[in-house]
Each structure stands twice: as C-alpha cells, then as structure tokens.
Amino acid sequence: MSYSEHWQELFGPTGDGGAMRLASAPPHAGADAGGTGGLQHSKGPWTSASGTADELRTRTEASRSALGRGCEGIETGTAGLSSVAALRSVLTSWEERLQAVRDECDQLTGNLLKVAKDMGETETGVKASFAGAHASGKADERR
Numbered sequence: 001m002s003y004s005e006h007w008q009e010l011f012g013p014t015g016d017g018g019a020m021r022l023a024s025a026p027p028h029a030g031a032d033a034g035g036t037g038g039l040q041h042s043k044g045p046w047t048s049a050s051g052t053a054d055e056l057r058t059r060t061e062a063s064r065s066a067l068g069r070g071c072e073g074i075e076t077g078t079a080g081l082s083s084v085a086a087l088r089s090v091l092t093s094w095e096e097r098l099q100a101v102r103d104e105c106d107q108l109t110g111n112l113l114k115v116a117k118d119m120g121e122t123e124t125g126v127k128a129s130f131a132g133a134h135a136s137g138k139a140d141e142r143r
Helices: 003-011 044-070 082-142
Strands: none
Touching: 044 082
C-alpha cells in the first residue's frame, strides 16, 4: 500500500468533503453524513480514568514503601561486600522512579477530574444555549 493510499484509507477521499472521523465514532455518525449527529461525550470515562490514576498512585506508594522495608537491615553483617553498595544504588534508583510515578499519578488524577468537570459544565452550557435558541425560535414562529 502506498503512502497516499494509506492516508486515503485513514482520512477518506480527498476533495470537497473530508471523511476523517473519530476512532470511537461509528462510521457515518455525523448528521452531514446521513447519520443522526449523535456524537456525544461523557465525563464518565474521565472520572474513571482519574480513579484508576489515583489507585495506581496508592499502589505505587505502597510498593515503594514495601521495597524499602524489604531492604532494611541488609547492610548488617554484610559490611565490605560490593554487592551491598550495588543493591543500595539499585534500591535508591527504584525508589526515585516509583516516587516519580506516584507524583505523576497524583497530578494526573486532578487533571482528569478537572477535564470531567469542565466537559460537564461545557455540555450544560451548550444545552442551555440551545434551549434558549429553541425557545426564541418558537417565540418568533408565534409572531
């Protein structure tokens, strides 16, 4: 398949109307494509993703703590062994990585909740604006 054919397959025929669509939308979902125009979004997936990020944050912190506890006292009785120094270096590296993952998940949790809230507020605002336009249109019809 040529490069051009691949792009055409992804985005549809070139010309007047592009056929690009969201991967999650069924083919021909748009009103202009003969569908119902019912493409909708929901805050549910964002809230769920936030919960998953929070759970990962919690589990990462628990794992980081368990890793530290598992290595407590390793230096006792092993003084002078180079492998202990190497183990300490690896432990420190993993603690730092797990802490970075924990911190990233913490930030992600809040950001995903904010998106859910913002999308919900946007949807409410759009619905209200259409309701106002719809009511205004009915008033114009009565005149």
